[in-house]
Amino acid sequence: MSSAMFDLILQATLETLYMVAVSGVIATLLGLPLGVMLYVTRPRQIMAMPVLNQALGVITNIGRSIPFIILMVAIIPFTRMLVGTSIGINAASVPLTIAAIPFVARLIEGALNEISPGLIESAQSMGATPWQIITKVLIPEARGGIITGLTITLVTLVSYSAMAGAVGGGGLGDLGIRYGYNRFNPEIMLITVVILVVLVQGFQSLGDYLVRKSDRK
Amino acid sequence: MIELSNVSKTYGSGDNAVHALQNVNLTIPKGTIHGVIGLSGAGKSTLIRCVNLLERPTSGSVVVDGQEMTGLTRSELNHARHRIGMIFQHFNLLTTRNVFDNIALPLELMGEKRSDIQNRVLPLLDMVGLSDKANQYPAQLSGGQKQRVAIARALASKPNVLLCDEATSALDPQTTSSILELLRDINHQLGITILLITHEMEVVKSICHRVSLISDGKLVEDAEVGDFFTAPNTQLGRDFLNDFLQLSPPKELLERLEELPGEHTHPVVRLTFSGDAVSTPLISRLARECSVDVSILQAKVESIQDRTLGLMIAELLGSHEQTQQAMSYLEAHQLQVEVLGHVQRNV
Numbered sequence: 001m002s003s004a005m006f007d008l009i010l011q012a013t014l015e016t017l018y019m020v021a022v023s024g025v026i027a028t029l030l031g032l033p034l035g036v037m038l039y040v041t042r043p044r045q046i047m048a049m050p051v052l053n054q055a056l057g058v059i060t061n062i063g064r065s066i067p068f069i070i071l072m073v074a075i076i077p078f079t080r081m082l083v084g085t086s087i088g089i090n091a092a093s094v095p096l097t098i099a100a101i102p103f104v105a106r107l108i109e110g111a112l113n114e115i116s117p118g119l120i121e122s123a124q125s126m127g128a129t130p131w132q133i134i135t136k137v138l139i140p141e142a143r144g145g146i147i148t149g150l151t152i153t154l155v156t157l158v159s160y161s162a163m164a165g166a167v168g169g170g171g172l173g174d175l176g177i178r179y180g181y182n183r184f185n186p187e188i189m190l191i192t193v194v195i196l197v198v199l200v201q202g203f204q205s206l207g208d209y210l211v212r213k214s215d216r217k
Numbered sequence: 218m219i220e221l222s223n224v225s226k227t228y229g230s231g232d233n234a235v236h237a238l239q240n241v242n243l244t245i246p247k248g249t250i251h252g253v254i255g256l257s258g259a260g261k262s263t264l265i266r267c268v269n270l271l272e273r274p275t276s277g278s279v280v281v282d283g284q285e286m287t288g289l290t291r292s293e294l295n296h297a298r299h300r301i302g303m304i305f306q307h308f309n310l311l312t313t314r315n316v317f318d319n320i321a322l323p324l325e326l327m328g329e330k331r332s333d334i335q336n337r338v339l340p341l342l343d344m345v346g347l348s349d350k351a352n353q354y355p356a357q358l359s360g361g362q363k364q365r366v367a368i369a370r371a372l373a374s375k376p377n378v379l380l381c382d383e384a385t386s387a388l389d390p391q392t393t394s395s396i397l398e399l400l401r402d403i404n405h406q407l408g409i410t411i412l413l414i415t416h417e418m419e420v421v422k423s424i425c426h427r428v429s430l431i432s433d434g435k436l437v438e439d440a441e442v443g444d445f446f447t448a449p450n451t452q453l454g455r456d457f458l459n460d461f462l463q464l465s466p467p468k469e470l471l472e473r474l475e476e477l478p479g480e481h482t483h484p485v486v487r488l489t490f491s492g493d494a495v496s497t498p499l500i501s502r503l504a505r506e507c508s509v510d511v512s513i514l515q516a517k518v519e520s521i522q523d524r525t526l527g528l529m530i531a532e533l534l535g536s537h538e539q540t541q542q543a544m545s546y547l548e549a550h551q552l553q554v555e556v557l558g559h560v561q562r563n564v
Contacts, residue, residue, distance in 0.1 A: 122309035127298035
């Protein structure tokens with residue numbers, strides 16, 4: 001393999017990591033509160049607001065039901081407004097983030113579901129406010145489930161980011177399509193796939209390690 | 218001091234309405250241990266949750282330490298709850314906090330300083346006998362130890378009232394008695410008023426001063442524990458007592474038992490005696506004074522607090538007149554006589 005090729009692969013890998021990191025961090029910052037809201041505003045929950053809960057649920061479901069490839073082109077005007085262009089890794093990070101927010105939110109909600117209602121009740125009996133219940137009971141107790149959910153999100157973002165390559169997003173997907181597929185270079189295609197596999201394995205192992213470390217059960 | 222007046226709780230409305238509590242009146246003086254006993258679904262859980270408003274009564278008034286709870290704002294209510302500790306059947310400890318931090322939780326919620334928390338938690342750990350477990354996590358503890366942590370946590374905010382929601386129902390008998398002993402000590406040393414709900418007579422017998430019996434959302438009995446165990450007023454109360462004493466006629470006898478006396482039958486009676494009657498040799502006097510022989514089928518003596526309770530199932534052998542006279546004789550000596558039925562002679 002030529003050193004030019006090596007540079008190309010290295011750059012594509014870094015681009016993929018960049019897209020996953022940016023969208024992963026922003027989606028977590030926005031998806032975590034959304035997931036908590038989906039949970040605590042349910043009927044009979046600590047901040048029961050059934051109408052808001054319904055509305056958030058519908059919006060989340062819409063976000064989750066649009067295929068990523070369609071979302072990517074559909075929000076191009078929004079992406080342009082935000083980052084000034086519709087191609088490149090910054091542009092690709094916008095639809096990745098938008099797709100990941102509802103994904104993260106549902107996984108967080110699922111993690112909170114696993115908490116025994118008795119824990120919330122006992123915190124209430126101690127005079128905890130809803131905010132205290134969220135920060136001192138719900139999120140710490142759901143820690144393992146939340147890390148699991150974020151790991152799934154990162155893995156999904158790796159594969160979505162490869163899709164972003166199809167529309168000039170950069171990264172390993174882009175490399176695979178342009179060199180591996182369009183230029184009939186099976187070596188590049190194979191290397192791209194292997195790196196993606198390694199990335200996914202790495203994220204999963206890291207996630208599993210953190211879950212094990214946080215698990216006190 | 219806890220005072221419930223005309224407390225009702227209804228879930229749903231119209232035809233689907235479920236009346237979990239109906240006009241419950243209950244006064245628990247400061248420093249006493251009050252038990253509420255009932256079958257599952259009778260409304261015990263709802264009742265105890267109405268005290269700290271985890272369940273809001275549909276109507277009625279709840280006064281704890283002179284403060285009407287139902288009229289409080291959210292933040293006033295949270296404040297009031299700091300004065301009411303609660304422990305649960307399944308302990309409800311945070312799995313991600315160690316023992317120390319679990320006990321510290323209510324103090325953190327109140328915004329106490331870290332150094333004050335330390336000063337408060339360490340003596341509590343000592344009191345429940347878990348000083349060496351401060352850094353362990355709940356998963357490493359036994360059920361009894363978990364409940365001790367929960368008790369320490371409930372006491373952290375120095376409450377005047379402790380609510381115990383089936384606190385020993387998930388524990389084995391030995392652990393149960395050690396937890397009950399701890400609760401008794403707490404009541405004794407700190408003067409905390411304790412309201413507990415349970416379905417176990419053993420719990421009521423060991424630590425309660427007074428007991429209420431709940432059935433279908435209504436309190437059907439309210440008595441001193443000694444009175445309740447010697448003379449329950451309701452059939453449900455008697456069922457609980459008989460279950461507890463495990464005193465019922467042998468199956469073989471039950472099959473032969475007839476409801477009405479015949480020409481050649483003997484009555485089978487359940488005798489309950491308490492107080493002086495326990496130490497009086499009534500059975501032998503019965504034989505002498507009424508010429509009735511007594512065939513004892515089962516007998517048991519229980520100590521309930523400072524009282525002794527005797528129970529006996531016996532067959533009275535004699536003519537109809539003699540056995541009637543014997544029963545009047547026993548009743549005259551403060552025994553409760555319940556005729557269970559009649560059996561044929563010489564079978």
